Amino acid sequence: MYSVEVVSKERFLLGEGPCYDPRFNRLSWVDIENKKLFYSKNGTVETLDVDQHIGAAIPLNTSDGFVLALEDGLYVYQDKKISLLASFNNIYKDYWRSNDAKADSKGRIWFGAMVKGDGHDPEGNLYCYDKGQIRCMVEGTKISNGMAFSSDKTKFFFADSGEHTVSVFDYDEDSGNISNRRTLFTLEDGVPDGMTIDSEDNLWVAVWGGSRVEKRSGQTGELLQTVLVPAKQTSCCCFGGEDMMTLYITSAGIGQNGEYDGCLFKVRTDVKGVAPEYCTTV
Numbered sequence: 001m002y003s004v005e006v007v008s009k010e011r012f013l014l015g016e017g018p019c020y021d022p023r024f025n026r027l028s029w030v031d032i033e034n035k036k037l038f039y040s041k042n043g044t045v046e047t048l049d050v051d052q053h054i055g056a057a058i059p060l061n062t063s064d065g066f067v068l069a070l071e072d073g074l075y076v077y078q079d080k081k082i083s084l085l086a087s088f089n090n091i092y093k094d095y096w097r098s099n100d101a102k103a104d105s106k107g108r109i110w111f112g113a114m115v116k117g118d119g120h121d122p123e124g125n126l127y128c129y130d131k132g133q134i135r136c137m138v139e140g141t142k143i144s145n146g147m148a149f150s151s152d153k154t155k156f157f158f159a160d161s162g163e164h165t166v167s168v169f170d171y172d173e174d175s176g177n178i179s180n181r182r183t184l185f186t187l188e189d190g191v192p193d194g195m196t197i198d199s200e201d202n203l204w205v206a207v208w209g210g211s212r213v214e215k216r217s218g219q220t221g222e223l224l225q226t227v228l229v230p231a232k233q234t235s236c237c238c239f240g241g242e243d244m245m246t247l248y249i250t251s252a253g254i255g256q257n258g259e260y261d262g263c264l265f266k267v268r269t270d271v272k273g274v275a276p277e278y279c280t281t282v
Contacts, residue, residue, distance in 0.1 A: 002227045004267045007248070008045075011262030015250035016194060017056040017100065018264075020240025022275050024064055027240055029250050029264065030054045032099075037068065037077070048077065053116060055098030061107055061278035069098035069111045074129055076281055085281055086129055088113075095120055100194055100236070102147040106130075107280030108176050110137070112144020122162040130176055137178055146195035146236065148203060150218060151274070157184065157203060157218065159192040166192050166205065166221070185221030194236025194250070199272040204247060206234040213237050213249055227267055230260045239273020247273070 013033035020027050028039035037048040037057050052071040059066055065078025067085060072092070074085040088098075092113055101111035113124040126138035138144075142162020149156055149171065156171035156178050165186045169178035184203075190210025195203050201218040204227075211232050215225040231251035240246050247269050253262020 002225075002267045002269070004227065004229055004249070004265050006230075006260055007264040007266050009260075009263060011253040011260075012250070012264070013254045013262065014235070014252045015262060015264060016235050016252075018236055018238040018240075018248045018250050019057065019059060019276050020238055020244075020248065021059045021064075022240075022242075022244070023059075025242070026064070027248060028057055028059070028066070029236075029248075030057055032097075033254060037066070039066075050082070053097045055111065056101035058101055058103050058109060058279045059276060061280055067101075067103075067109055067279045067281065069101040069109075071097045071116070074109060074111070086132070086134060088134075091127070091134060096124060099124075099143070100145050100147060102149075103277040103279035104149055104176065105153055105173060105277050106176065107278065109279045110147055112141065114141075114143050126158065128176055135176075138181075145193050146205065148195055148197040149277075150197070150201050151199070155218070157195070157197070159195060159205065161191045161193055161208065164188070164191060166195070166203065166216070168218075183221075184218075185216060185223075193234065196236075196238045196247075196273060198239065198269075199244075199274055202271070204237050204239075206236050206249065208233055208235060208252075210234065213247070229265055231258060231263060231265070232256055232261060238276070239269075244273045244275065245269050245271065 012031040018029040055069040057066040097116040109129040122142040146159035153173040170180040190207035193206040193208040195205040213227040233252035249265040
């Protein structure tokens with residue numbers, strides 16, 4: 001049985017995108033609805049306020065900065081300054097925003113678009129930014145969400161929350177191409193949200209509406225273990241800590257009234273996670 005601890009009793013409207021960077025012993029995460037990036041530095045938490053919904057923050061490969069996935073573009077944040085990296089003006093619809101994002105081993109930036117607010121049916125696409133170009137990788141997603149890559153860099157895992165599924169693709173590391181999509185597993189009780197992968201190529205998937213994180217086989221999709229979380233809307237997770245065996249879990253407090261809804265959690269596991277990949281900006 002896993003013992004989940006509350007890292008902070010601060011409640012976030014839509015906590016998401018935790019990322020532990022072992023280079024700086026730094027944990028970062030975002031509050032999408034409050035339009036904020038949080039990151040620990042020298043034992044204290046610093047905050048960046050942005051003027052748009054922030055879907056994710058990916059660490060840069062050359063500094064302690066980030067690439068931010070915002071509503072109208074990808075932005076670089078370093079040395080306390082924000083600059084535009086790539087515009088979405090001809091890519092996103094005006095009622096879309098960015099959601100989850102990850103870097104791959106070549107420094108490409110994978111990011112999803114989804115509908116913001118009400119009034120539109122769920123829709124969007126999954127994109128990849130590579131050397132100044134943006135490619136659409138998966139068309140017609142409903143709620144583009146968690147992503148992960150296998151240790152041998154031959155598989156890409158992707159959660160579409162609107163479909164209640166986690167899919168696996170064949171992945172070519174050199175080109176970044178993905179193909180041969182198939183369903184790894186489908187959830188009936190809750191929605192697959194953000195996820196991470198461990199050193200044994202098993203997925204740890206936050207279940208939105210399910211008060212839990214599920215450990216799933218990256219080979220078969222079989223449920224291996226469950227981490228119960230005292231927050232209904234568990235949203236994402238990542239491994240961290242000096243030995244990479246602590247799982248950090250974000251949640252959303254929006255529309256909830258539980259004591260820990262929206263809090264950040266951690267739990268010790270019996271497996272090592274993997275360090276994040278870092279994005280390049282050229």
